[in-house]
């Protein structure tokens with residue numbers, strides 16, 4: 167066996183069968199950097215030229231095929247604006263060298279083949295995979311389209327309908343499904359993978375199997391009329407739902423173009439569209455979201471000190487209610503045993519009914535299998551005392567926000583749980599040191615903030631005090647992973663990071679209502695911007711009670727900048743509680759979109775009169791843009807304080823938290839990324855102007871003002887944290 171070892175792409179030529187095995191060795195994901203692409207090209211050229219090579223097997227080292235084009239390379243391209251470095255890989259490497267080269271290639275896939283990784287595999291004459299290997303073209307989640315031929319070869323291998331489905335959803339499929347749909351030619355065990363792929367490659371080279379060229383396949387393509395028909399619905403939906411998401415339309419255009427004018431034409435069209443899209447604002451924002459999300463998983467002193475996470479198999483939850491039932495639903499769905507403590511059988515039955523309803527709703531939406539409902543419910547046990555807490559790995563206290571109640575619960579759980587059990591509170595505002603002050607377990611007391619609905623929202627905020635151990639934080643991060651949630655680690659402080667950053671969001675909306683701006687217009691402006699709903703509808707859904715108590719806590723902590731509108735109190739006084747009692751700002755009926763409820767107009771009028779904040783004799787007239795800015799700039803301002811006080815480790819944590827926890831539009835990159843695009847100077851000037859008219863609620867923070875004056879971005883990591891220069895001013 168002759169071998170040619172290179173650092174990133176390795177080639178071994180097997181003398182007995184003349185098969186060259188080319189292996190990408192670029193851990194952790196075998197992503198394609200420029201160097202990998204260059205070495206791949208070199209190895210291929212060498213294999214094509216060598217007389218002792220009949221065919222090629224392409225594979226990846228470390229049990230993974232490839233995660234695709236290196237996303238850091240995309241970032242480099244975006245920063246430099248120079249797309250030329252990746253411009254011709256599709257035509258040159260995938261089409262001309264691998265697919266049309268004089269010797270056939272077979273892809274041996276293990277682990278995952280994603281994005282460019284799968285595209286490279288589709289350029290091969292056959293794909294052999296191990297059971298459960300993951301296959302996807304997730305490029306749309308990064309604001310681009312596949313750029314190595316994916317829009318052309320996938321429809322030809324699996325059919326247009328399935329390809330559109332896979333591309334638009336970015337969903338991964340397993341190799342078994344790939345085998346049924348035509349994407350994978352055979353499934354073999356990991357031990358047999360290379361051997362079987364070599365045999366397949368040899369069979370093609372010796373004419374025992376036909377050499378297939380994906381780009382030339384037409385048997386799975388439908389007629390042009392059918393293609394138009396198939397693409398018209400997603401095209402229309404894209405226009406209506408996501409006008410800024412040009413990449414979605416571009417993906418459909420590339421597919422259609424290739425079917426109309428042929429695969430080779432399609433490759434060039436795709437390449438051209440990819441080049442433009444990779445530099446688009448949306449791609450920059452979405453790549454930032456990917457990179458920042460990965461960065462959040464690296465916590466200095468926690469994930470880099472060799473600690474081993476403990477398995478959390480059994481969790482006790484104290485208190486049901488809407489938060490507790492969501493938390494229990496999330497835990498049992500992750501196959502974690504739960505002991506749920508309630509104060510009465512009536513409460514317990516109600517909570518269990520809520521949990522069942524949570525699961526059934528997921529079943530109705532096709533996100534959970536009916537067959538699993540009873541199984542996961544059997545992991546839940548209801549209790550009325552602490553007797554079954556003796557072997558739990560973690561307790562989550564989720565009772566209402568009352569300091570002394572929480573303190574006595576922590577006293578009890580310390581007595582009744584194992585000594586290494588994590589003691590977590592789902593408080594939204596009470597200081598963790600205060601909650602735990604009757605215990606001597608400060609090192610294992612942490613805060614956990616699940617975002618409503620807890621079993622759906624993909625963010626888990628973990629708050630640590632200075633005394634919390636790294637092990638406890640690591641264990642909770644592991645729980646987050648089991649729950650399929652992204653953890654954000656924050657410093658314990660009132661409202662933690664996310665609720666605190668967003669508390670001005672609803673307050674600003676209520677202030678605008680008290681100034682006479684139509685609340686339904688405010689909601690419309692905010693949802694047109696990309697939030698799933700406006701602040702008033704949000705309160706209808708989450709309920710007025712939690713909103714009123716949270717606002718009191720924030721007012722107590724930050725009295726100088728809290729706006730207290732009388733509106734929610736007035737709503738409650740008039741018998742309205744939001745969606746829960748069918749009396750909110752909107753009328754909710756099954757199957758139709760909520761419609762504004764005209765009966766709230768007199769209540770809004772009352773609130774305006776009580777608030778009395780409208781400058782005398784003035785009719786306030788605001789453009790939609792001004793409404794948007796008056797709602798979001800105060801959020802940016804509070805985010806600046808959260809960064810300045812070190813509540814989050816880096817500003818991009820708030821980007822991810824805003825996207826995953828508050829559903830801030832991901833294509834805008836998160837709250838700080840968006841603010842930097844708007845510009846610190848403009849935000850500071852606007853807030854100063856409003857502060858002069860409407861008061862301290864809008865007063866710019868030191869951090870914002872400083873950066874505006876210096877012309878700095880809000881996200882510049884070099885300047886994060888307290889800066890003596892302006893603190894001491």
Ligand SMILES: C[C@H](O)CC(=O)SCCNC(=O)CCNC(=O)[C@H](O)C(C)(C)COP(=O)(O)OP(=O)(O)OC[C@H]1O[C@@H](n2cnc3c(N)ncnc32)[C@H](O)[C@@H]1OP(=O)(O)O
Pocket residue numbers: 194195197198230233234235236237238278280281282283285304305308311312313314316460461
């Ligand atoms: C031209 C083309 O059409 C364009 C493209 O190919 S764009 C790229 C498309 N590919 C993707 O979007 C895949 C992105 N990766 C992922 O979603 C996830 O990393 C994953 C699903 C592969 C698995 O994650 P995980 O289970 O943690 O896997 P693991 O095998 O341990 O490796 C993960 C590491 O590889 C990195 N990685 C994976 N794919 C990568 C890629 N394409 N570029 C850069 N880094 C990548 C991850 O960021 C992570 O590193 P980190 O921990 O430092 O952040």
